[in-house]
Amino acid sequence: MTETAWEPKLLQGGSDFAGMINFLVDPRGAANRLPRKFFWIAPLVVVSIVFLVCGLYNLPLAQQAMMNQPPPPNMPVEQFQKGMQIGLLIQKISIYLAPVLFVVFTGIAALVLFGSASATAVQAKFLQLFNLMAGLSLIGALQIIATSVIIHLKGEPSSLTDLQPALGLDIFAPADMNKVAVAVLGFFNVFQVWQIVMAIAIVAIFYRIGKLKATVVVAPLFLLGLLFKIIGAYFSKTA
Numbered sequence: 001m002t003e004t005a006w007e008p009k010l011l012q013g014g015s016d017f018a019g020m021i022n023f024l025v026d027p028r029g030a031a032n033r034l035p036r037k038f039f040w041i042a043p044l045v046v047v048s049i050v051f052l053v054c055g056l057y058n059l060p061l062a063q064q065a066m067m068n069q070p071p072p073p074n075m076p077v078e079q080f081q082k083g084m085q086i087g088l089l090i091q092k093i094s095i096y097l098a099p100v101l102f103v104v105f106t107g108i109a110a111l112v113l114f115g116s117a118s119a120t121a122v123q124a125k126f127l128q129l130f131n132l133m134a135g136l137s138l139i140g141a142l143q144i145i146a147t148s149v150i151i152h153l154k155g156e157p158s159s160l161t162d163l164q165p166a167l168g169l170d171i172f173a174p175a176d177m178n179k180v181a182v183a184v185l186g187f188f189n190v191f192q193v194w195q196i197v198m199a200i201a202i203v204a205i206f207y208r209i210g211k212l213k214a215t216v217v218v219a220p221l222f223l224l225g226l227l228f229k230i231i232g233a234y235f236s237k238t239a
Contacts, residue, residue: 016033016036016038016039016041016042017042017045017046019032019033019039019042020042020043020046020135020138022135023043023135023136023138023139023198023202024138024139024142024198027198027201027202027204027205028205030132030135030198030202031202031205031206033131033135034128034129034131034132034202034206035127035128035131036131037127039131039134039135040106040130040131040134040135043102043134043135043137043138044099044102044103044134046138046141047098047102047137047138047140047141048098048099048102050141050144050145051095051098051101051102051141051144052095052096052098054144054145054147054148055091055094055095055098056095057148057152058148058151058152058163059091059092059095061151061152061156061157061163062088062091062160062163063088064156064157065157065158065159065160065162065163066084066087066088066160067084068156068157068158068159069084069159069160070159102134102137106130106133106134106137107130109129109133109221110126110129110130110132110133111126112220112221112224113129113132113133113217113218113220113221114126114129115220116216116217116218116219116220116221117129117207117217120213120216120217122203122207122209122213122217123207124207128206132199132202132203136195136198136199139191139194139195139198140191140195142191143167143189143191143192146167146191147164147165147167150165150167151163151165164186166186166189167186167189167190167191168185168186168187168188168189168190168192169185169186169188169189170182170183170185170186170189172185173185179233179234180230180233180234182233183229183230183232183233184226184229184230186229187225187226187229192222192225196218196222199214199218199221199222200214200215200218201214203217203218
């Protein structure tokens, strides 16, 4: 009797894991997952494992890159090395906090979408948007895997820049190109474009709205990501 009672829940959990593939290739199938109360747990498990494994796998390269990074002008070597050690410690902590970070950043992304949906009169619920961003995070996990493979194939990094290989239009950028411009080109890599296209398609299907309106709903989230990328590049440039 107990096994029978638990069977539907077990089947639903297995279905959620199997249904994650829809967020990569099938917008209509992905849209069917948005109302499910606990769908986000399946992406949480998978993405956290990817982040943990790749993070630990890449940690020696990150440490080597920090050791090879020259200190900025007018900064004492001891102070620079201490800053690098703190940065490495933060990176280690973030690796083990992957599940917590997943929930936090997915929740923030869902809140941004909830705000833009409300502003455009789209009747969306927070859980639906949370599930949407959780499912789309699988594309981000693929980007982490691709990045890990590339940086290990390249060998020992000479600087922190080597840990961020070009995956988008920045691959064609000349070496002396402005870092902010390179950041804009790099933002539109294959994984980011893939995520944007899937987000628009899923929102349009689930809420039964046109693709243009769906684009308006999801645009603030990705524009915010682009803005943070530009700010990071600017301060890196002026550092």
